[in-house]
Amino acid sequence: MAYFFSEPSRTFSEYLLVPGYSSAECIPANVSLKTPVVKYRRGEEPALTMNVPMVSAVMQAVSGEQMGIALAKEGGIAFIYVSQPIEQQAEMVRKVKNYKAGFVISDSNLRLGDTLADVLALKERTGHSTMAVTDDGTGTGRLLGLVTSRDYRVSRMDPSTPVSQFMTPAEKIVSAPEGTSLKAANDIIWDHKLNALPIVSDDGHLVSFVFRKDYDSHKGNPLELLDSQKRYVVGAGINSRDYEDRVPALVEAGADVLVIDSSEGYSEWQKRTLAWIRSRYGDTVKVGAGNVVDGEGFRFLADCGADFVKVGIGGGSICITRETKGIGRGQATAVIDVAAERDKYFEETGVYVPICADGGIVQDYHITLALAMGADFCMLGRYFSRFDESPTSKVLIGGSYMKEYWGEGSARARNWQRYDLGGAAKLSFEEGVDSYVPYAGKLSDGMATTLAKVRSTMCNCGALTIPELREKAKLTLVSSVSIVEGGAHDVLLKDTTAGGNQRS
Numbered sequence: 014m015a016y017f018f019s020e021p022s023r024t025f026s027e028y029l030l031v032p033g034y035s036s037a038e039c040i041p042a043n044v045s046l047k048t049p050v051v052k053y054r055r056g057e058e059p060a061l062t063m064n065v066p067m068v069s070a071v072m073q074a075v076s077g078e079q080m081g082i083a084l085a086k087e088g089g090i091a092f093i094y095v096s097q098p099i100e101q102q103a104e105m106v107r108k109v110k111n112y113k114a115g116f117v118i119s120d121s122n123l124r125l126g127d128t129l130a131d132v133l134a135l136k137e138r139t140g141h142s143t144m145a146v147t148d149d150g151t152g153t154g155r156l157l158g159l160v161t162s163r164d165y166r167v168s169r170m171d172p173s174t175p176v177s178q179f180m181t182p183a184e185k186i187v188s189a190p191e192g193t194s195l196k197a198a199n200d201i202i203w204d205h206k207l208n209a210l211p212i213v214s215d216d217g218h219l220v221s222f223v224f225r226k227d228y229d230s231h232k233g234n235p236l237e238l239l240d241s242q243k244r245y246v247v248g249a250g251i252n253s254r255d256y257e258d259r260v261p262a263l264v265e266a267g268a269d270v271l272v273i274d275s276s277e278g279y280s281e282w283q284k285r286t287l288a289w290i291r292s293r294y295g296d297t298v299k300v301g302a303g304n305v306v307d308g309e310g311f312r313f314l315a316d317c318g319a320d321f322v323k324v325g326i327g328g329g330s331i332c333i334t335r336e337t338k339g340i341g342r343g344q345a346t347a348v349i350d351v352a353a354e355r356d357k358y359f360e361e362t363g364v365y366v367p368i369c370a371d372g373g374i375v376q377d378y379h380i381t382l383a384l385a386m387g388a389d390f391c392m393l394g395r396y397f398s399r400f401d402e403s404p405t406s407k408v409l410i411g412g413s414y415m416k417e418y419w420g421e422g423s424a425r426a427r428n429w430q431r432y433d434l435g436g437a438a439k440l441s442f443e444e445g446v447d448s449y450v451p452y453a454g455k456l457s458d459g460m461a462t463t464l465a466k467v468r469s470t471m472c473n474c475g476a477l478t479i480p481e482l483r484e485k486a487k488l489t490l491v492s493s494v495s496i497v498e499g500g501a502h503d504v505l506l507k508d509t510t511a512g513g514n515q516r517s
């Protein structure tokens with residue numbers, strides 16, 4: 014006979030936290046959001062931790078290289094999407110690993126034969142007024158000259174004037190050698206009153222620029238997540254098909270952690286994928302698996318060697334898996350159940366396998382709830398898709414700026430793993446939608462607000478760390494009537510944008 018769970022499956026909005034005693038030390042500035050990403054033995058330190066409990070979803074509309082850089086700066090990890098060719102994904106990982114704060118690879122470059130008209134067209138296209146003239150017209154060619162807007166007067170010059178006639182030639186350029194520190198580069202910029210300092214290799218090739226205006230922007234990211242070589246930490250998705258080719262490419266590109274990206278992880282496919290990675294790399298390659306929604310699924314993946322386990326089926330904002338396939342579970346219940354099994358597993362084996370609550374975070378406080386219920390960190394798609402750093406375009410709709418956001422199981426994602434099942438067997442239905450989300454500006458500003466709320470709620474619960482929150486949290490179910498009580502009610506709102514139920 015079929016098994017029936019005795020409890021209904023519930024979601025985050027059905028719960029609230031009841032405050033506990035807050036001592037005088039319990040202030041947001043003292044809260045640490047540090048959390049483990051990969052499994053560790055009792056008494057040992059995890060090989061990878063984050064400074065904030067947030068990772069970005071393995072999705073085309075969310076996690077490219079810009080998200081990788083921006084999120085690591087804030088202390089979290091982006092998982093570069095897997096639904097793209099291997100080399101292209103590896104290149105995104107490399108771009109995050111090679112990124113050096115303040116050192117910008119030139120994207121506006123000219124050849125000697127180009128003209129003033131080319132300069133103007135390039136400026137129009139990239140929006141940048143500092144241009145390198147190189148032998149091959151690339152950002153890493155041999156540096157022959159520089160063009161800035163101070164070098165030409167559009168009203169007085171013929172558009173066909175070659176750049177060689179008005180550029181600053183190489184011998185007059187102030188530059189710095191490769192390996193110059195950011196501090197030293199900024200000193201040169203100030204001493205010579207420059208706007209941009211080219212960094213040039215021993216053989217005269219342009220490496221990057223340091224711009225004066227960048228000086229302030231990379232001071233003060235106290236939570237940024239760096240590897241042992243001071244490069245940003247980045248993750249990448251894999252699938253249970255082409256792992257023998259994809260995993261080596263991603264490892265070689267420098268990915269710090271991988272995750273098998275699937276709607277459903279309690280399968281022979283994931284077991285084989287994990288076994289292959291362990292046989293080839295032992296424990297040196299870190300890989301999460303999922304998704305599961307109960308203790309049984311968790312134990313299976315933990316036994317298969319997963320470094321962390323991802324929880325959540327059908328709760329995502331663009332998900333229609335529950336509607337199309339009838340699989341899934343309320344996200345709060347899934348997290349609570351899996352967390353209980355994770356704790357039991359830890360008791361029994363001495364191995365702590367972190368869990369990630371994936372999907373369905375709508376309000377900022379849902380993150381705090383997920384942590385209180387036992388999640389070690391949360392994966393968010395919709396949330397991150399709204400910021401400048403997501404790879405999608407910003408569009409003006411009905412007077413408001415929106416960003417596009419679509420599911421990995423939607424037709425738009427053209428996810429060949431789903432559709433190419435070999436021979437005539439193809440997945441013929443969609444499990445996700447294509448949508449708009451309200452544009453939300455810069456990631457750093459949005460995360461600052463979100464995490465301020467998380468820290469503040471933790472203080473209400475008397476907790477300065479995530480483990481302490483889990484220990485002290487008192488959670489209550491709320492009735493549907495009291496949910497109405499929790500929003501602004503029985504008043505006429507003057508400004509509808511300040512309503513109590515606005516989504517973050």
Ligand SMILES: NC(=O)C1=CN([C@@H]2O[C@H](COP(=O)(O)OP(=O)(O)OC[C@H]3O[C@@H](n4cnc5c(N)ncnc54)[C@H](O)[C@@H]3O)[C@@H](O)[C@H]2O)C=CC1
Binds near residue numbers: 071276
């Ligand atoms: N978290 C969620 O609720 C959901 C997430 N998604 C997202 O959509 C994307 C695609 O997910 P899925 O369709 O579940 O991808 P998937 O690749 O895990 O599964 C697609 C199909 O391929 C089969 N399969 C997997 N490995 C195989 C192998 N080696 N040989 C033969 N068959 C194999 C699976 O059993 C399944 O029928 C992912 O990005 C996922 O995160 C989609 C639906 C729900």
Ligand SMILES: O=c1[nH]c(=O)c2[nH+]cn([C@@H]3O[C@H](COP(=O)(O)O)[C@@H](O)[C@H]3O)c2[nH]1
Binds near residue numbers: 334
């Ligand atoms: O049913 C689904 N169809 C899809 O096409 C799809 N694409 C992504 N995902 C999952 O949703 C998570 C992101 O959820 P949020 O937008 O709520 O943060 C992601 O992290 C995924 O787990 C999908 N689920």
Ligand SMILES: [K+]
Binds near residue numbers: 277278279280
């Ligand atoms: K299964």
